Amino acid sequence: MTDLRLYRPRVSTWWWTRKRSYLLFVLRELSSIFIAWFVVYLLLFVRAVGQSEAAYQRFLDWASAPWVTVLNVVGLVFVLLHTVTWFNLTPQAMAVRMAGRPVPAFHIVAGQYTGLVVVSGFVIWLVTR
Amino acid sequence: MAERIGLRVSRYRPDTDSEPHWSEYEVPLRKEWTVLDGLNHVKNEIDTTLSFRWSCRMGICGSCGMNVDGEPKLSCGTFLTDYEPGPITVEPLANFPVVRDLVVDLSDFMAKLPRVKPWIIHPDDGRTVEPDVEYLQTPEELEAYKQFSMCINCMLCYSACPVYGLDPEFIGPAAIALAERYDLDSRDHGQRLRLDVLIEHEGVWGCTFVGECTRVCPKHVDPASAIQRYKLKAALQTVKAFLLPRGAR
Numbered sequence: 213m214t215d216l217r218l219y220r221p222r223v224s225t226w227w228w229t230r231k232r233s234y235l236l237f238v239l240r241e242l243s244s245i246f247i248a249w250f251v252v253y254l255l256l257f258v259r260a261v262g263q264s265e266a267a268y269q270r271f272l273d274w275a276s277a278p279w280v281t282v283l284n285v286v287g288l289v290f291v292l293l294h295t296v297t298w299f300n301l302t303p304q305a306m307a308v309r310m311a312g313r314p315v316p317a318f319h320i321v322a323g324q325y326t327g328l329v330v331v332s333g334f335v336i337w338l339v340t341r
Numbered sequence: 342m343a344e345r346i347g348l349r350v351s352r353y354r355p356d357t358d359s360e361p362h363w364s365e366y367e368v369p370l371r372k373e374w375t376v377l378d379g380l381n382h383v384k385n386e387i388d389t390t391l392s393f394r395w396s397c398r399m400g401i402c403g404s405c406g407m408n409v410d411g412e413p414k415l416s417c418g419t420f421l422t423d424y425e426p427g428p429i430t431v432e433p434l435a436n437f438p439v440v441r442d443l444v445v446d447l448s449d450f451m452a453k454l455p456r457v458k459p460w461i462i463h464p465d466d467g468r469t470v471e472p473d474v475e476y477l478q479t480p481e482e483l484e485a486y487k488q489f490s491m492c493i494n495c496m497l498c499y500s501a502c503p504v505y506g507l508d509p510e511f512i513g514p515a516a517i518a519l520a521e522r523y524d525l526d527s528r529d530h531g532q533r534l535r536l537d538v539l540i541e542h543e544g545v546w547g548c549t550f551v552g553e554c555t556r557v558c559p560k561h562v563d564p565a566s567a568i569q570r571y572k573l574k575a576a577l578q579t580v581k582a583f584l585l586p587r588g589a590r
Contacts, residue, residue, distance in 0.1 A: 216440055219353050219360060219439040227507075230411070
C-alpha cells in the first residue's frame, strides 16, 4: 500500500460547545457532582439530627448561610436535569419485554415518574406527619 | 426558490497541502438534488480534482458519509433544499484521518470490527453444523436482532461520537451494535467470546452515553441502546463471576 500522508484533525478542547446535545451531555455529567453534594448534605443533616437539638440548630444556621442556599439552589437545578435526562435515557438502556412484547418507551419513562411521585409523597408524609 | 446554492467544500491534497482549506462552488438548486448530486455536478462540470466516495445513491452502501453543516449525514439522503439559502458546508467525517478532500481513512474501524467477531459462531460442544442445513428462525427470533442488523457501516456514528474523537482506542458504536446483533441471534453461540472483548475499558465502558450515535444513524440502528444493554450484560457477568462457583456461571 502506498504511504499515505494523512491529515489528522485534532479535537478542540471546546468540542462540547459546538452542539446543543454535546453541551447537554457535559452538563449531565457535571450534575453527578451535585448529586454527590446532596448526599453529603443529607448525611450531615442526619448526623446533626442524631447528635442533639443544639447540633441540629447549628446545622440549620449553617444551612441558611447565603452561600449554602445558593449552592443548594444551583444543586437542585442540576439534580432536576440529572433526573429528567436519565429518565429519558432509560428506555434505551433497558429493553423491557412483557408477555413477549417490548414495552413502549413512554411506559418505562412514565413508570419512573410514577415511582418518583410515590417516593416523594412518602418522604413528604414522613416529614410532615 | 433560488436557482443556485453555494457549496463550501473542505479540500485537502496530501501532496501539496499541510492542512485543509475551503473551495466554494455554485450548483443548481433543484428540488430532487441531494448534496451528493451537488458534489457530482462539481466533479463533472466545475472541478474534476474534487475527491469523495459514493456508490449506490440510495442509502444502502454507506460510502457517502460526510459532515454537512457540521452534522454527519449520508450525502445521498441530504437534500440541498433543506439548507436554503446556503452556502452548505461539506467536510469529511469528523474523528477520522483525511486521505484527500472528503475521503477519510477507515482502517481503524476495519481493524476493530473483526475483534467483536461479527459472524455466527457455532457451539463449541463438538456438534458440527452441516453446511447445507438450514438454520430455521421464528419471526420473533428474527425481530430480536433485526434492528441491529440494519447497520451499513457508514461511520456516521463514529463521526458523531466525542468519546471516539478523544480516545481512538474506544471500539465504537457500530462495532458494539454489530456484536449485539450476533449476540441476540438465536443461531449464535459466541456471546462469551464477544463479552471478553467488550468488557474491557476500551469496549463498552468507554461509552459515556452521549447518545449522538443513535441520533445521527441513518438506519435507526440505535447503537447507544446496544452499548447500554451490553453494559448491563457485562455488569451481570461480573456479579455472577463474583458470587457463583466456577461451574455455575
